[in-house]
Amino acid sequence: MKIKFEHLKADTTSVTLDIDNWVIEKQQSWGVFSIEGDIGSLLGDLLCDEVCASSGRILKNSGHIAQVSLAEQQRLLEQEIANDDSDFLDRIDTGSTVYALVYQQCEDEDLTLQLMQELDLNHLQDSGFRVLSSGETRRLMLARALATQPDFLVLDEPFAGLDLAHRKSLGQYLTKLSQSMQMLVIVSREEEVPEWIEKIALFGQGRLDSLMDKSAWDVHPVIAQIRSQSEKQSEQMLELIRRHRHSSPFDNPIFALKNGKVAYTDKIIFSDVNWRINKGEHWQVKGPNGCGKSTLLGLLFGDHPQCYSNDIQIFGKQRGSGETIWEIKKHIGMVSSALHLQYRVDCSALQVILSGFYDSIGLYQKATRREQEIAKEWLAILHMTPFTHTSFRKLEYGQQRLLLVARAIVKQPTLLILDEPYQGLDYLGRRLIKNALELIARENLSQLLYVSHYQEDSLDSIHNYLEFTPDKNGQGYKTVIS
Incomplete structure (x- = not known):
């Protein structure tokens, strides 16, 4: 899937995104590193047509884009709270089950069970959304995104909330997934940029600062500057x-x-x-x-x-x-x-x-x-x-x-x-x-x-x-x- 940003500006109440020119070629996966500014959710929402740019445009081939983000997780929570049936039950409503939340994205039992197996969710299939730990919720959100069978996947801080074992297994899973799916991986920890990423887009305060090969990123001086x-x-x-x-x-x-x-x-x-x-x-x-x-x-x-x-x-x-x-x-x-x-x-x-x-x-x-x-x-x-x-x-x-x-x-x-x-x-x-x-x-x-x-x-x-x-x-x- 080819994606091209042309003189794009987009705003929320608290964040501005400014991209002069950026081309993501077909079958090319990118890493995004934001020095200062939480741009991941806005970038994902733009690509998924959840919001519109105030100026400029995004050109993209036909195809389905899915995203995983903390903001997307909060939106799901809002839906779950709106559907809370505690007042009509003789127990606290803990929300839709893990199985139901994945299944509703694809209505395919085989795919649902496959994703739950791959993302270590089987033992949680009957657990309600609101009793999951932060790490469990993150794995669920990835399963829901993959259940839609996207052509392009936006991952905003995919390792956030995961323990060491699940970060390692997710890293291995994404490495395998990268062989068949295009991804945009947004991280704020330099060590979390996957090895299979080819290109890096560096943002600062919402503005696209520079584009570079992964090898150039590995020796970039910006980290030392930010530490100071x-x-x-x-x-x-x-x-x-x-x-x-x-x-x-x-x-x-x-x-x-x-x-x-x-x-x-x-x-x-x-x-x-x-x-x-x-x-x-x-x-x-x-x-x-x-x-x-x-x-x-x-x-x-x-x-x-x-x-x-x-x-x-x-x-x-x-x-x-x-x-x-x-x-x-x-x-x-x-x-x-x-x-x-x-x-x-x-x-x-x-x-x-x-x-x-x-x-x-x-x-x-x-x-x-x-x-x-x-x-x-x-x-x-x-x-x-x-x-x-x-x-x-x-x-x-x-x-x-x-x-x-x-x-x-x-x-x-x-x-x-x-x-x-x-x-x-x-x-x-x-x-x-x-x-x-x-x-x-x-x-x-x-x-x-x-x-x-x-x-x-x-x-x-x-x-x-x-x-x-x-x-x-x-x-x-x-x-x-x-």
Whole structure:
């Protein structure tokens, strides 16, 4: 399939795409690297005719183009929420099953079963969409796209949310797929550009900067330049945090879980988890997709319904001894894919950061002048001042994630929970947040509880690890502490 961009400009509320001239030849696969700016969803929507260019044009042969993106995933969630039948059932509606979501794209049982086998979804075929982990959801979205049997496939951050084993298997799968399908692979991590990619398109702030062979990309100096820029911004962020620093009033343990267990009617998620977080400790939680990492964080945060059936101490209080959920949450900052999906209110970028002071999704009371000044400083550091009054839902996914990180940090919480915080961020945004978290941990401005599937995202200041491993009896997962 040949695709030609001619003097193309396209705009959303928060992103502009500017491509003077770019030709993708037949049977040619490209990698796209965006230094700064979340252009993947807009590029995919243009190619799939979901949106129109404001000027210029895209010329393309007849054929079907499919895309996989975090924005596409959010659109599916909106559909699932609209179809929620919990009010008419005697149980919580967890959404359409994995099998149904793939089958509805092709209405071909053989193809559905083949894709589920290839993408390690067989064991999830009866699971509802809304109970899948982030990695499981990403594999489902790829299966749905492939079920439409496209001629051209747009993959926006295809490895986001996947554990090491699934990143490796997906890499092998895409290598094989590349022999029969044309692809456009958009990444923000330089190491995720597949080896079989022939050409690279480099974007900066939405503008096509340069086109090059893969060999030229491998020695391109732009990465070193961006690292220097992100370090400067991170220092500015740290200085802001220092100015509003306060000390934690709690003694040990900050959190303790004894013989922790989460189980549902049909399966055990994990059992026999004994975990203690002392004052001043930073922790990283590791484990494969679906092992229960986010569930464990939900027990700590108080959002999981089984937190009251477990023996938990947090901030010196026994869970269920009369404390309110708000007494706990005011000392915790949280970033997670689940929170991102839940943050569906129509408030401004400024209000998103301000909501961190009140632990709310949206802002329902008047913020103080001091709080507004701090929130505006955060917007400036994140280069998002132009979007101060822009609706959160009109921002690109990566911009939304930056705001949610700021929302978690802004109140200087005792415990800062970061569950895959970089998902959807461009290269500069990821470097900026990683550097800032390293500095926060080093100076003990907050205690970090950190989840990431990437070894290169490990923070030097974290020395405590909790890792989920499969139970030898096949009964969920157990944990190893080191």
